[in-house]
Amino acid sequence: MGRILVMGGTEFVSKALVVHLISKGYQVDILTRGKREVDYQGVHIHYICNRKDKNELSNTLNDTQYDYVYDISAYTEEDVRIFTGVINTEALKRYVFCSSGAVYKPSESRMSEIAEKDNNPNWGQYGEDKKNAEDYLIQLYNSKGFPIVIFRPPYIYGEGNNLYREAFLFERIQNKLPIPYPGDDNTLVQFVHIDDLVNVFSSAIDNDCVGQIFNLAYPEDISWRQLIKIAASVIEQEVPSVRISTTKMNEIDVVPREFFPFRDCSFLMSIEKLKNSGLYSPKINLRNGMLKAYQWYQGKQKLPQYRKMPKVDYVIENTK
Incomplete structure (x- = not known):
């Protein structure tokens, strides 16, 4: 079924994703700073590491091959630059990045994936950092074919929200x-409920969506x-x-x-591309x-x- 690494695993989105993937029968490793308890069963390997330290990250992963990576804990360009410079890409089929609708230029209109991105004062540094991380990943895909899939959710809510x-x-x-x-x-x-979000994320495993960016919201x-x-x-x-x-x-x-x-x-986004992609649609x-x-x-x-x-x-x- 493929080996999966989730960057994160102990807070809201990353935790829900890991629990979901384990329930589907996948072998899942996680990487966290070790600051919070893993209060669920089924993780294959729990790496404890500071992902911002390139040497520590490289020594921790030790060139291990993964088929799928879900990067939930990356917030900045430096986060993704370090990780993509370390991960063994030989078997990698998908690198799924949890971005945000905060990357878009402020607008009262409904934004499609090709809407202009810009530093958004409503979201401050968070939106700017996610935008820069996206830009780096898109460049990496265009230059080297690094197998990115980017999702941009709005407000995520539901069980486990910290x-x-x-x-x-x-x-x-x-x-x-x-x-x-x-x-x-x-x-x-x-909004998007956490159950819908993890279902969409996991559906990327069996979908030919490399190089694509998707808005991810319930259409309400x-x-x-x-x-x-x-x-x-x-x-x-x-x-x-x-x-x-x-x-x-x-x-x-x-x-x-x-x-x-x-x-x-x-904060309105079009999800027509997601609906037409064959990926799971929020319900x-x-x-x-x-x-x-x-x-x-x-x-x-x-x-x-x-x-x-x-x-x-x-x-x-x-x-x-």
């Missing part, structure tokens, strides 16, 4: 607290008000949503990331995905949440 996103919504709703959101109701975004345009309403519906609890206009944000000196866990910008709408996420959330006593929103209550108070 970011304080849907958990923020669930927590506010359970405590019957209003939820502020920025901008206006013309801001529309897309969601406003922030709709997002809050859907999250409340899965808990069967109503809470008010409070729109914080750009004018109001300027008046009270706040920025969206101080009170809301998503960027204040539209989980936001309502069903949020229900799955909430069922997982209910069983957790403590979540590894990244809280960076110190002014949630402040903006609520200042809208009264």
Whole structure:
């Protein structure tokens, strides 16, 4: 069936991917820094290594051949430059890179894979780094035929999410607290549930998609008000949503990331290329995905949440 290496394996996306691939019967090795416990069974080899150290990475992999590599932990051009300079390519059929829709130039329009990429101020350094990593990989494919496949997801959510996103919504709703959101109701975004994402990723094994780039989203345009309403519906609890206009944000000196866990910008991508590719197509709408996420959330006593929103209550108070 082919030997697989996943770069990562202990957090949200990489962990879900490894568990999925193991469930499909693949032999999977993982490479992490060893900072977090592997709390599932079935990994063949767990390499512990700093991937940013080329000598350490080379000595760790020791010229081992892989048929498929899923690079989930690469964020920068240097990350992919080091890895692609070390990996034995003799048997390599696919190098699947988890990129992001953050590579695109800001736009209110729906972006296809050929839409212009640029440094996007909404995403800052993260989007710029992913863009530069992509550019290097595309160059490597064009010059040497390195077998890249690039996926650009929007917001990823679902069971295991270590970011304080849907958990923020669930927590506010359970405590019957209003939820502020920025901008206006013309801001529309897309999501992809973690189960859909790993199914798409794994379908690249049997698909002739080398050299291709795909947007990866569920085709459903969601406003922030709709997002809050859907999250409340899965808990069967109503809470008010409070729109914080750009004018109001300027008046009270706040920025969206101080009170809301998503960027204040539209984020829409076309997935026609994915649908026509023969790869798996996302099937989980936001309502069903949020229900799955909430069922997982209910069983957790403590979540590894990244809280960076110190002014949630402040903006609520200042809208009264």
